[in-house]
Amino acid sequence: MSRYDFDTVIDRKNTSSLKYDFGPERKNRDDLLPLWVADMDFKLPDEIIEDIEKRVKHGIFGYTDPKEDYYAAVRNWFLKRHGITVKDEWNTITPGVVYAIATAIRALTEEGDAVLIQQPVYYPFTEMIKLNNRRAVNNQLIYRDGYYEIDFNDFENKIISEKVKLFLLCSPHNPVGRVWTKEELIKIADICERNGVYVFADEIHADFVYKGFKHISYLTLGEKYTKKLIVGTSPSKTFNIAGLQIANILIPDENTRKAFRVANEAAGYSQCSALGLTATISAYTKGGGWLDELLDYLEGNVFFIKNYLEEKIPEVRLIQPEGTYLLWLDFSRIADHHKDLEKIIVDKAHLWLDPGIIFGRETNLFERINIAAPRKILEKAMDQLYDAISNNDSER
Template sequence: MQYNFDEIIDRSTSHSVKLNKLKTVFGRDDLIPLWVADMDFLSPPAITEALIERTRHGIFGYTVPYDGYFLSIINWLKDRHSYEVYRNEITFVPGVVKGFAFAIDAFTKKNDKIIIQPPVYHPFRIVPEALERRVVNNPLLLENGKYSIDFEGLKGIIAENDCKMLILCNPHNPVGRVWNEDELIQLAEICYDNNILVVSDEIHSDLTLPGFRHRPFATVSEKAKENSITLMAPSKTFNIAGIVSSFAVIHNPEIRKLYLNYLAPRELDQATIYALAATEAAYNYGEEWLDQALAYIQKNIDFVENYLKEYIPQINAVKSEATFLVWLDCRALNLTQQELVDLFVNKAKLALNDGTVFGKEGEGFMRLNVGTPLSNIEKALDNLRKALNS
């Protein structure tokens, strides 16, 4: 089946955050919305059909996860990522951000130190701080247009601080890196040897672009497997974030017991009916749709890169290895961050994420969501070119 990713879908009546919060966040609502990390594509028909079929039953009482749900996850991870997991190692969690918030509660206490690697998805900082933990930054290195982990910096931080946890973004949002096996092995060694639990956010794991392969953190070594919590979901992959369908994979029985002992009394491991149905349908029948979506996203990224080189050479798109998010390096414009945001919002009429949301390391950058019909990207870049020319 061929899917039409060029189709413009009206989201104005669907209570979309991407549209409904424009005025609140940007001060105006006449913007092309290219910020919130969901896509403007219809989800796979199999998911819609599964939800409709379940709805037709008409009774929506208490429901337990069932064999088909677990098998869909197990088979997907094995086939897509060569990642072998077992049913007892999987638990539902009501969102990846909530998943690492629960881990912070379960494995650390007030004032404990948690390592993050900015520029990074902003809840990595916001959530620990809100839970009264102390965030320790191990900023990524940017050399020759490519980001990498600062391992020497990490060792220095650990030598000077009693850190309890590292929250890993794998693949990394917003910079689009797919961490390779050697990088993950080295990270696993350092954290294991220093008794630092790794919580690996792998929500973008299925969105690696052509030519790149995701490596689940827990698969790279025994130390990684025994000292980690992996958080995954079909939500970003199949554009079903509003259904809330995340899950955790934990191999170490002691870590799993402590995590489940936190979740179970609070009923945080109780999946909704629609999360179960959508996950099963996505993983069993969504692969063809995903492969076509990734090809389309790559086409959009290629368009952005080529357009910028030809018409706006002062802005460079950092090479994306995964996700539908493009990290724009705008430092050559020589604008303050306030001026940069003003350029995008008030002059080009575009809603992108301000790079400093992801940490001070994001100064001079903007994050662009290309999970949208190409016509939207074309219009957005034309607006930006005209704004700069004027």
């Protein structure tokens, strides 16, 4: 029997929610069902909310640093959930993983240096590279028969020809949903180690892996691969606390860690969020059961979307996810141009999804949809999409 409720629809409007309250500013309209930005429409369990409320009732929110209870919570979570032994000294708290990526870029590369990515990929990767005056080099993932793979020959050729200094790995991958195998990660690690390339492994989605798959952290690949490694993790994705501004950045190598911390301090960041700290400790010590039920619910949402598309909109192809709560949909049989596709999604279906073109030029006929929502919201979204595509076909 389920202990937790993921079916209740909670009104998030008028909470300064980026997802729900900024349609007029970002899309010039307020009639869209938002399934875009990667936060969840699920409430935290009461046991974690109670810990946050207790901290709030204390009434003083001064400068805050972690103590042993925080480090113990992080150690135990990663050991129990992922089999990773995390040492306390590896950990540097930042307000988020994207902030940490930008910090790593400044710490480990110079202006004009090349940073490698694998598109289609989470678009802030590219933004952080360009905004810090570095060059984004793309190792395009191979899309074949509804499945994505790494082009390892191109990966190493780009590293050598472009003199790549840093590689940004998305693991599990957003938006294509791949959970990289150990064999794939070892190939990546060997190439980077052989060519002296730093690796930032964004593992923020590590807790969202579906049955039959297993997240392999870069930290577990072997000591020789950790000399130039930074791993970005955070409870913000797992427990929907991005607004509390906290991430755990794990750096085993002392020299790499020093370089990162200098850049972090140069950016003016020091103490972490008081409520973020409390939420992390509570979530990592009390949230395991909630997460297990959430994963089952999300798997049910994947099953629902898959069946709906196969039965009613077979022209839209779901890339079967191995992890994350972000589904990658191929609309190439629906439209020939991304602007035409956006008209269908926005003007006819009244949906707010993430257009594929922001993840890379070659995926301009894809859309990313966030399924971390009560199923009745997804049912509504799919019905709107079905009506829009049916009407569009009849108008052709």
